Amino acid sequence: MLISYFEENKIFHLKAKDTSYIIQIVESKYLQHIYWGKKIRNFKLDYLKPFKGDQLNGFMFAKDNINGFSLDILPQEYPSFGNTDLRSPVYQTQFEDGSTISDLQYLSHEIFSGKKKLKGLPSTYVEKNEEAQTLEITLKDELSGLLVVLSYTVYKDYDVITRSSKIINSSSKDLKVLRALSASVDFSDDNFDLLQLSGAWSRERSIIKRALVSGNQSIESRRGASSPQQNPFIALMRKDADEDKGEVYGINLVYSGNFLANVEVCQYGTTRVQIGINPFDFSWLLKPGEDFQTPEVVMVYSDSGLGKMSQTFHNLYRKRLCRGNYRDKERPILINNWEATYFDFTEESIKNIAREAKKLGIELFVLDDGWFGNRNDDTTSLGDWYVNKEKLPNGLKKLSKDINEIGLKFGLWFEPEMVSQNSNLYRAHPDWCIHVKGRERSLGRNQLVLDFSRTVVCDAIIEMLSENLSTYNISYVKWDMNRFMSEVGSATLDANRQRETAHRYMLGLYRVMEELTTKFPEVLFESCASGGGRFDPGMLYYMPQTWTSDDTDAIERLKIQYGxxxxxxxxxxxxxxxxxxxxxxxxxxxxxxxxxxxxxxxFGYELDVIKMTDEEKQTVKKQISDYKEIRHIVQFGDFYRLISPFENNDAAWMFISENKEDVVVSYFKKLAECNIKLKVLKFKGLDPEMNYRVIGTDEVYGGDELMYAGMVIPELKGDFTSYVWRLKKTL
Known part of the structure; x- marks a missing residue:
């Protein structure tokens, strides 16, 4: 059993692959968080309660007037505000009388095999019910009729627990949800560092680590997207934890919109971690009988540092988050014309690039921005998804056919969520954008955001893109998004629902993506948001790859890809x-x-291959040939970080196939140095009992030798240099 309930002490014990998560019902009413960490057998853990009754001071409230019992010191699973817990609540609702106090208490629970889909939201999944078990705990506020269902799923083969909650109005009156985070976890101490992935456009997901201090520390997005500034992921690391050792608790929100991840250290040195939809500028009106589903949270525990945490996320997301025909397929090597031509191209110049690309071994040609409407710059035509006949007089049908006859698959760029003021779509429907009546409509990249909270807008986009995908032989779609939200409002929502706009937008976007990816399963969709501005699990559920960053500089990319x-x-x-x-x-x-x-x-290219020298073309041809040989290792193998570019003048990472037979190790030197000592690189993840041959040489090393003694890094001359080892298991 992955989930067990013990009636005698009212304990739920959730057991993932090597992880335990334990909850207890106390005073027959309240859910106490007992434990999250390395899998244990014992579940009688009353001694872990942080306080005894005589430790309460005069400023603590006794809950239910029970002497020595206060929610302000109880590690809770789903804390509210306004009773006797004065820390951050995970939820808050407002009732018709204006009050915002509720008192959720245990009502019932159910344990079942498998995992349910979340209504209208992306989430991890199972292919067979035996892969996981789910616990649903129902809580009720008797006075108001408010119900909350907490959902926990435990995966058998992964150190993963997923959580979400559903808020239900079972009363006869309206209520308003003011705060609806997806998960809250209380730790009994604050001996952690907080790790986050932060940055900006073109330098996304930098690794930042800081010590916890008393009070709140948080990351969030209010931009209408998960954003390049902050990623919806945080980790708590024990002070001795690093890449390979120590306890790490990773928490990731499966959502692409506004989010909040908050860590609160209270007066007694306990730590409360919460994550979910950002309550800033959010509310949700629930009519009687209606419910609100929060996004899923993926929680990963590692007892062996960040490396083990990452591999757990990688394996889960690759196999049980990404979906579709391309989930388990090798991805094509592509060339994109954007940095080669920008808006200035013709049908013949595009075909010339494709012809040269084919000679080099490239498999897919992607036509980027500028193929539609009157799009000769970024001031016009978003929303007019029909062919620009001045540039492509024979149309996309002929061009895609010609590209296919050259021997390449054909891909196309769209930015479906946006509209230009100078477009036929905007002239016909000026109210279809996100806006507030009477307020100025601020432009970003000369465009506005379409209001995907409206069904009519979503239907129109589905119809327009479906027509393109049905008419032309398109194998790949680059789905871009180059503007965040401002003047957030919807023309069709009433005053009580305006603060629902941003989340309704995400629900609409997810619906559009679900319909299109289902209708066109043979198309490989890649998400882009000015590069990596929406690199999150929510997008990966629909589109199994993301353009990592608009910054294509190799040295900058070391940090971006490493983070x-x-x-x-x-x-x-x-x-x-x-x-x-x-x-x-x-x-x-x-x-x-x-x-x-x-x-x-x-792997791919974003340049004009026609302008390359013959020597450069030969180098590219070899790169493509080499990548085709290692593609299965990179895309489906295990990944190890060896040297961090955030702390060093160099960087290194490695890939190893699941059977541990094929290995690729990459080393990068940023700036040249003079008179330096011999450097050795220690590999990871090899079979210590087996030998590995360096491909292209007669050199054979033991797996133990490579991991514990290491490989000497060759002397590299000049700035921005690199070296790659390929190894294969041998007798």
Missing amino acids: TSLVYPSITMGAHVSAVPNHQVHRITPLETRGNVAMGGN
Whole structure:
């Protein structure tokens, strides 16, 4: 049994692969969090309660007038505010009388095999019921009729517990949800560092670590998307934890909109961690009988540092979050024309690039922005998803056919969530954008956000994209999103529901993606939001890969891809070789290094191959050939971080196939150094009892030797250099 309930002491014991999570019903009413960590057999853990009754001081409230019992010191599973717990609540509702106090108490529970889908939301899943068990605990506030169902799923083969909650109005009166976070976990101490992935456009997901202090520390997005500034992920690390050792608690929200991740250290040094939809500018009106479903939270415990945590996320997301025909397929090597041509291209120039790309071994051509409407710059035509006949006089049907005859698959760029004021769509429907009546409509990248909270807008987008995908032979879609939300409001929501706009937008977007990806299962969809501005589990549920960053500089990408790998598998990361000087930072890096960095994800090119020298083309041809040989290892193998670019002048990572037979190790040097000592790189994850041969040589090393003694790094001359080892298990 993955989940057990023991009536004598009212304890729920959830057992994942190597993780235990324990909850107890106390005073026959309240849910106490007992334990989350390494799997244990014993479940009689009353001694873990942090306080005894005589430790209460005169400023604590006795709950239910029970002497020595206060919610303000109880580690809770779903804490409210306003009774005797004065810490951060996980939820809050407002009733018709204006009060915001509720008192949820245990009502019932159910344990069943498998895992339910979440209504209208992405989530992890099972293919067979035996893969997981789910616990649903129902809580009730007797006075108001408020019900909350807490859902916990435990996976048999992963150190993963997922959580979500459903708020139900079972009364005869309206109520308003003011706060609806998905999960809350109380720890009995504060001996942690907080790790987060933060940054900005073109430098997404930098690793930031800081010590917890008394009070609240949080990350959040209020931009209408998960954002490049903050990722919906945090981890608590024990002070001695690092990449390979120590306890780490990773928490990731399966959601693509506004979120809050908050850590509160209370007066007694306990720690409360919460994550969910950002309560800022949010509320949700529930009519009698209606319910509100919160997004899922994926919780991963590791007893062996960040590396084990990452591999758990990677395996789960690759196998039980990403879906569709491409989940288990090798992804194609592509070339995108954006940095080669921007808006300035013709039908013939596109085909010329495709012809040269085919000679080099590339498999997919992607036509980026500028193919539609009157789109010759970024001031016009978003929303007008019909062919620009001035650029493509023979249309997309002919172009896609010609590209296919050259020997490449054909892909196309869309930005379906946006509209230009200078467009036929906007002129016909000026109220279809996110806006507040009478307020100025601020432009970002000369565009506005379509109101996906409205069914009519979603239906129109589904129809327009379906027509394109049905008419042309499209194998790949790059789904871009280049503007966050401002003046957030919807023309069709009444005053009591305006603060629902941002979340209704996400529900509409998820519906559009669900319908399109279901209708066109043969299309590989890649998510993009000015690069990595929406790199989150919610998007990966519909689109199994994401453009990692608009910053294509190889040296910048070391940090971006390294940070992204903390949570997200390499198969989900789009990584391309671009021209030099780089268009974002104007750095000149060797083509070899650019290729080696990009081979750490889904490999491709973003440049004009026609302008390359013959020598460069030969290098590209070899890169493509090499990647085809290692593609299955990179996309489906285990990933290990070896040297962090955040603390060092160099970086290294490695991939190893699931059977531990094939290995790829990549080392990168940023700036050249003089008169340095011999450097050794220690590998990870090898079979210590087996030998490995360095491909292309007669050198054979023991797996134990490579992991414990290491491999000497060759001397690399010049700035921005790299070296790659390929190894194979041998007798």
